[in-house]
Amino acid sequence: MVKEKYSDLISVILQECPDADEEEIGLEFERYEKEFLIPPEDAVRSVLRKFQISSGVEVENSSAQPSRIEKKVERFSELDADDKNVTIEVSVVNYNPRVQKVRGEDRQIAFGWIEDRPWNASSERERWEFKDWGQKNETLIPGSIVRLEGVSVNEWNGKKSININQTSRVTIVKEGIAESITISSEPLTINRAIENEGFVDLVARIISVKPDKIVRRDGSGEIEIFRGVLADLTGSTGFLSWKKLEFEQGDLIKIKGASVRKFRDTPEINFNDGTIIEIYHDSEFASLEELANKSKKKIADLRNGMKGISITLQVESWNERKFIGNDGEEKIVRSGDVMDPTGRCRLTAWCEINPSEGDFVHLEGARVQYWQGSPDLVIDDLEQVTNLSDQPWDKIDPENHWIQVELSELVNGGSRRGIETSGTIVSVRNDSGIIERCSECRRVLRENNCPEHGDQIGEEDLRLRFVVDNGISNASLLMAKESAEEFLGMKMQAVKDEISKSGRMEFVTELRNKCLSRKVSIRGRSIVDDQGAMILSDITNFSDIDPKKYGKKIMEKWGLVI
Structure with a gap:
């Protein structure tokens, strides 16, 4: 068996040492791989030297031989299958450690994905697998950019990968946001498992499971x-199984070799043919009822891409709309605004449900998709909805339902509606004032041109743009026409007349004199994405004292005259 595994490498040794025993050569390669964690391809020189010496062949002193030439590259495409001593900068996508027994001792190896050209856009990068034989877990942190020195290329079945050996050097160029990987053979908790993409082992209880179908991209079938x-005491997460599951709701299972993938903004655990799933027995593990209650979501918890959501809501408004689908048939979609004590969002139903304003409903198996930048709950089946006769909380007044959220929490969380926050205005954008929008898509025109519809005769609108800061975090603040008119205390036509008379920059200068360094209270909704946080204001008011009025008050108090 050893001879078959290392047959290609054994033939290389036999060319130089024809009298050597094939079985002994194979065992030597196995020893290097298991005891020293050195890939067989990188052990050829050492194995050859050993058998040359044992057969009486004169061997040159290795110290007299020139060192291998370093090969520096920027792209994986520049590497050949036999390249050694390679230097390259890469981005670490994930790092998946494994602890295995070797001759009674725990040995660590790890594997994962890395991408070349880490400073370029992700669309311009190439992704390769790597294997870490040198316990570099403290530097190969997901999300970081590292310089690899002294690594080698491995090729198997026409697919190339990188070997990071014990002698390789890994230098962190840019730190990632994740913590260094803790090497353990123990299963991870759910909260720990979903921190990064990659392979995980875990123990969890099935909160819900149902069969589903996906249409193939080429339309050839389903x-x-x-x-x-899945849930444990640290949290819950959705899962997707590509193989048949013979487990039921409430089963406690041990999972080995599952993969974590992000769907939109939400991590999801995937089971494939290589995933091992088995019943697990632990009398102290939390019960289904306890975990189901902990797994219930609130509106503040919603993120794009979530599935299998259990949530209770109060209906604020409800309506239905008819439209013609792609198949030419008339369809009905029902939707409305819903609330809970943590906020508000939209609910879309592709089934016949007609709640009244103020009704309480409980949803099971709902999913989240974004609507105008904010989470939108979606249900597809009437069985997902339960009307509640008992009120889970005192009825919320929609007119006064604003959730106080610190700006830092808002910036570091997800998109939300119905929030109230505060901050200090630290910037007023030059494009504040009268703008022109495309009459078809409402985008802002640049030199009378719409990116989608070309040259347009624009429709005038009023918009103000600021940056607010609380000393820790900052966000863009955008006021549309109604909010801007209320904030300025003047109508759009008056703003237009002022800009026509004095010019845009004079208007912006006056706005800066009025607003900069002033603290404001904001009500509206937030949009948080890769580009940062933006607050769309419904109402914005100054919450501090006007410096001029305060100064005048102090002067009057002390009888000062300037």
């Missing part, structure tokens, strides 16, 4: 899958 929710 793929049967299973969806559901």
Whole structure:
């Protein structure tokens, strides 16, 4: 078996040492791989030297030989299958450690994905697998950019990968946001498992599971899958199984070799053919009822891409709309605004449900998709909805339902509606004032041109743009026409007349004199994405004292005259 595994490498040794025993050569390669964690391809020189010496062949002193030439590259495409001593900067996508027994001792190896040209856009990068034989877990942190020195290329079945050896050097060029990987053979908690993409082992209880189907991209048919929710005391997450599951709701299972993938903004655990799933027995593990209650979501918890959501809501408004689908048939979609004590969002139903204003409903298996930048709950089946006769909380007044959220929490969380926050205005954008929008898509025109519809005769609108800061975090603040008119205390036509008379920059200068360094209270909704946080204001008011009025008051108090 050893001879077959290392047959290609054994033949290389036999060319130089024809009298050597094939079985002994194979065992030597196995020893280097298991005891020293050195890939067989990188051990050829050492194995050859050993058998040359044992057969009486004169061997040159290695110290007299020139060192291998370093090969510096920027792209994986520049590497050949036999390249050694390679230097390259890469971005670490994930790092998946494994602890295995070797001759009674725990040995660590790890594997994952890395991308070349880490300073370029992700669309311009190439992704390769790597294997870490040198316990570099403290430097190969997901999200970081590192310089690899002294690594080698491995090729198997025409697919190349990188070997990071014990002698390789890994230097952090830019730190990632994740913590260094802790090497352990123990299963991870759910909260720990979903921090990064990669392979994980975990123990969890099935909160829900149901069969589903996915249509193939080429339209050639459907793929049967299973969806559901897993939970432990640290949290819950959705899962997607590409293989048949013979487990039921409430089963406690041990999972080995699952993969974590992000769907939109939400991590999801994937089971494939290589994933091992088995019933696990632990009398102290939390019960289904306890975990189901902990797994219930609130509006503040919603993120784009979530599935299998259990949530209770109060209906604020409800309506239905008819439209013609792509198949030419008339369809009905029902939607409305819903609330809970943590905020508000939209609910869209592709089934016949007609709640009244003020009704309480409980949803099971709902999903989240973004609508105008904010989370939108979606249900597809009437069985997902339960009307509640008992009120879970005192009825919320929609007119006064604003959730106080610190600016830092807002910036570091997800998009939300119905929030109230505060901050200090630290910047007023030059494009504040009268703008022109495309009459078709409402985008702002640049030199009378719309990126989508070309040259346009624009429709005038009023918009103010600021940056607010609380000393820790900052966000863009945008006021549309109604909010801007109320904030300025003047109508759009008056703003237009002032700009026509004095010029835009004079208007912006006056706005800066009035607003900079002033603290404001903001009500509206937030949009948080990769580009940062933006608050769309419904109402914005100054919450501090006007410096001029305060100064005048002090002067009057002390009888000062300037």
